[in-house]
Amino acid sequence: MTSRKVVSFENIKVACKNCSLATLCLPMGLTPDDVERLDSIIKRGRPYHRGDHLYRGGDKFHSLRVITSGSVKTYSPNEDGGEQVLGFHLPGELIGLDAIQDDCHTCSAIALETTAVCEIPFSQLESLSAIMSSLQHQMYRLLSREIGQDTEMLTLLGKKSAEERLATFLLSFSERFKQRGFSASDFFLSMSRHEIGNYLGLAVETVSRLFTRFQDENLLRVERKHVQLLDIPRLYDIVQGSDSAKSSQSRG
Amino acid sequence: MTSRKVVSFENIKVACKNCSLATLCLPMGLTPDDVERLDSIIKRGRPYHRGDHLYRGGDKFHSLRVITSGSVKTYSPNEDGGEQVLGFHLPGELIGLDAIQDDCHTCSAIALETTAVCEIPFSQLESLSAIMSSLQHQMYRLLSREIGQDTEMLTLLGKKSAEERLATFLLSFSERFKQRGFSASDFFLSMSRHEIGNYLGLAVETVSRLFTRFQDENLLRVERKHVQLLDIPRLYDIVQGSDSAKSSQSRG
DNA sequence: AAAACGACTTGATCAACATCAAGAATTTCT
DNA sequence: AGAAATTCTTGATGTTGATCAAGTCGTTTT
Numbered sequence A, B: 001m002t003s004r005k006v007v008s009f010e011n012i013k014v015a016c017k018n019c020s021l022a023t024l025c026l027p028m029g030l031t032p033d034d035v036e037r038l039d040s041i042i043k044r045g046r047p048y049h050r051g052d053h054l055y056r057g058g059d060k061f062h063s064l065r066v067i068t069s070g071s072v073k074t075y076s077p078n079e080d081g082g083e084q085v086l087g088f089h090l091p092g093e094l095i096g097l098d099a100i101q102d103d104c105h106t107c108s109a110i111a112l113e114t115t116a117v118c119e120i121p122f123s124q125l126e127s128l129s130a131i132m133s134s135l136q137h138q139m140y141r142l143l144s145r146e147i148g149q150d151t152e153m154l155t156l157l158g159k160k161s162a163e164e165r166l167a168t169f170l171l172s173f174s175e176r177f178k179q180r181g182f183s184a185s186d187f188f189l190s191m192s193r194h195e196i197g198n199y200l201g202l203a204v205e206t207v208s209r210l211f212t213r214f215q216d217e218n219l220l221r222v223e224r225k226h227v228q229l230l231d232i233p234r235l236y237d238i239v240q241g242s243d244s245a246k247s248s249q250s251r252g
Numbered sequence C: 001a002a003a004a005c006g007a008c009t010t011g012a013t014c015a016a017c018a019t020c021a022a023g024a025a026t027t028t029c030t
Numbered sequence D: 001a002g003a004a005a006t007t008c009t010t011g012a013t014g015t016t017g018a019t020c021a022a023g024t025c026g027t028t029t030t
Helices: A002-014 A032-039 A122-131 A133-159 A162-179 A193-200 A204-216 A232-239 B002-014 B032-039 B122-131 B133-159 B162-179 B193-200 B204-216 B232-239
Strands: A053-055 A063-069 A072-077 A083-089 A108-111 A116-121 A186-188 A220-223 A226-229 B053-055 B063-069 B072-077 B083-089 B108-111 B116-121 B186-188 B220-223 B226-229
Touching (some): A133 A162, A133 B122, A133 B193, A162 A186, A162 A226, A162 A232, A204 A220, B032 B133, B083 B193, B162 B186, B162 B232, B193 B204
Antiparallel strands (some): A053 A108, A063 A116, A186 A226
C-alpha cells in the first residue's frame, strides 16, 4: 500500500499534464489525450548537481532532455582545450536536438546548479510521432525554432557590438523568466562572467566592464549574479543598434 | 504522341530516382519504393535568374526547396536596412527549414546565378512522413544537421580570427564541391566579396586583403570569382587556429 | 568606343575590444 | 576560522580588423 502510494506520487510528479511548463514544452498544442500518450514514454532521473554532465560530446545519443528546474549550459569542447558555449537553458527547454543527426552528441551539457530533467528516449518519441501527427508537427516546429534561434545568434555574433550583445543577452533572460512566471526585471544568472563572455564572443573583462557601465548609466543594478533591470525600454533600444539609445532615454 | 514524350521527359527530369543529388538530399537512405512516393509530391518550377527571390522574409511558408543547380544566398533583412547573410546553398541542399516554426519565412532567399529548385509542399511532406517512417527519420536528421551546422558557425563567429574564418569558408566550398563531383581545388564562387564578408562577419576590405595574403603565401590563386586552392592541408592547419600553420608548411 | 557604374584592391588611420597585469571580493577547502 | 583558490573588477597597453579614402579593373550602357 505504502509503496503504491509512493509510485503514484512519482507518477504525478512526472506527468506532463500536471507540469506548469507544458505550454512551453513538447506538449504544447497537444490534446490532453495526446499528452497522456507522450507522458507514457517520458522518464525522470535523479537531479543533477552543479558541475554534473548531462551528457558529453561523443556520447551515444539516446534521449532528448527537457529541463524541469535549474539550468544547463551546452558547449562544444573545441580541439585546443577551449570551449564554445552554445547556450544556457531554462526549464521547459529541450536539449540534445543536434545529436539526432548521427546518434551521437556533438556537444556537452552541464548543470549550472541543481537541475532536474525529463528524459525522452528518442526512438520511442520517433515511433510515437509517427502515429501522432500532432506530436510530429510539434517536433518539426521545435526543431525549426531551434534553427531560427541559432540564426538570430549568428546575426548577434556577426554584426553586433559588445554593448548590443550584452543587452540582447539580458533581455533574452528577462523574457524567458517572464514566460516562466518569474520577474522580468529581477533575477539571478546562474553562469559566470567568463561563461557569458564565451557565449557572446567577448572577453571576461569586457563583460565585467559593460555590467559596470550599464549600472553607471542606470540601466540596471548588478551585484554578482543578481541582476535588476531598471530600464528595459532603453535596453531594447540598445539591442536595435543605431545609437538611438540615448535619444529615447526614459523620462527620468 | 509527341506530347506524351515531352511529358515523360519532364517526369524523368523531376524524378529523384534519376537525380545525381539523391544521396545528398531528402531521398538519402530511402528505399527506391519510398523515393517513388516522395517523388509524387515534388514539384519543379521554372528556373530563377540571378537576383530573383525564391522567397522573402514575411512570406507565407508553403514549401521547402532543394537547389538542383546554381546557388542561393539566404539572408535575414535586418531592421536598419542592412542584412545578415545566413548561408550560401549549393545543389542538393534544402532551404526553408526555419519557416516551419510558424508557417512564415523569417529570412529571404535569392538566386546568385541561374538556379533550378525542387519544391516540396511542406504539408504534403508532413503527411507523407507520418506514414513513411524512413522519411520522418530523414527529416529529423536533416533538421538536426542544420542545427549542427549553425552551431559550428557560432563557433566560427564567436572565436575565430579573420584568417581562420576565410580558410574555413574556402574549405567548406571545397568539400561541398567535391561531394558533388566537382574539383575540390578549382572552383568559382558565385557571391561577391561583400557577401562573403557579411557572412563571415568581416568587412569587404578585410576579405580582399586576406585573399591577397593567401595568394602571396601560395595557399591559393585567385582571380575575381575563380579560386584555385594550392595547399589544402595548410588551409586546414589555419582553420585549426593555433599558428601551427607555419610549422606544417607543405614540403615545397 | 566612350562613359558611367559597380566590384575589387590597396593604403592610411582609427576604434573597439583583447590581452596583460594587479588587486578586491567570494567561495571553497582543510 | 583561516588559507587557498576562484571569480570578478579595474587599469594600462596592444592588436585586429573596421572605417575612410582613393584608385584600378571590369562590366554595362548608350
